[in-house]
Amino acid sequence: MTNTDIAKSYIKAVQTGDQATLGSLLSPQVIWHQPGNNQFSGTKNGLAEFGAMMGGMMKVAGDSFAITHAHRFLANGNLVAIEIEFAAQREGAMLDQPGIDLLRVQDGKIVEVWLFSSNPAQEDAFWGK
Template identity: 30%
Template sequence: MSEHPHATLVREAYDAFAKGDLAALDEVFAEDIRWHLPGRNQLSGTHVGRAAVYEMFGRLMTVTEGSFRIEVRTVLADDDHVLALVGVSARSGERSFAITDVHVCRMEHGRIAEFWDTTDDQYAADAVFG
């Protein structure tokens, strides 16, 4: 059985993110994407639009001294949503984490229209993200 096209698209988005390829992400993200991050840190909240999401990505890399990494473990998809089980690691100064996240994407017209992050250790993420 072949993978759902949305699963393939999201896997390609993770690869583009890892390479810093914003042009490739432009093809995957809706122009008015809504990106929701939990927690109580400088990255938390809802970021609306590609420019706001890319600005947050820049802050993420600055805060984590370029150490932020995502390892995709499993991707499940249907016509409306994609769920990705991922390992996430990062450090900032003496603080670091290696946690498991579930990312949920709402798809619209073949693009990611909305993204939610959930984590197994929000306290660790907040400590690193400040």
Template identity: 40%
Template sequence: MSAIDVVGQYGAAMAAGDMEALAATFHADAVWHQPGANQVSGDHVGPDAILTHLGRFMQLSGGTFALETESATESGSLVSATVRFRAQREGHEDLDQHGVDVFRVADGRIAEVWLMSEDQEAEDRFWGTA
């Protein structure tokens, strides 16, 4: 299975809200690198920690967080996906940004994820601190 197919499985599981299928797309020691200086920033290691992290977006946004993949390309074990993400949070300006997610795939599973948004400072303000 190609790297882009693995990332496609991740996207389908995310869209369906299928947490078991989503967890299965990650290596046991996968690392999710969340940029910024906010309460969701940092490295999250392993499928359980990654799923908890992703759930935090929904929790903080009152279930409004949405992610759309606009396009994806691959180069060997790397996949780059252009995305648009949106969320609402009481007391904060709505979040509506484009970004790039980069996945490294190894042995048919996602081993690492890096995220880049178009305005990290605005994203930091939106997610805030704990």
């Protein structure tokens, strides 16, 4: 599988809630860089910290958080940038914006992820402190 194929499988797993596939694609020592200044922001080290963050995000968003579209997959060596759109809603609050997921792939596993939001203030307000 190419790095782009791994990135496409990652997006599909996130979009379909396929935790088994997602877990198989992420390195157990994955380093996850969550943007912004909210309760979920910061660097998460390993699957346990990543899983706790995702579980918290799904709880806050009532399981509505989703990558709604993935437009392009752009590879450069072991990096793959994905143009995405993501959305969530809770108690009348909406989150809906484009972003970039940047994956670093090594030996067939996603070892590091950087996320970029086009509207960090909207995202911070949605997730809260």
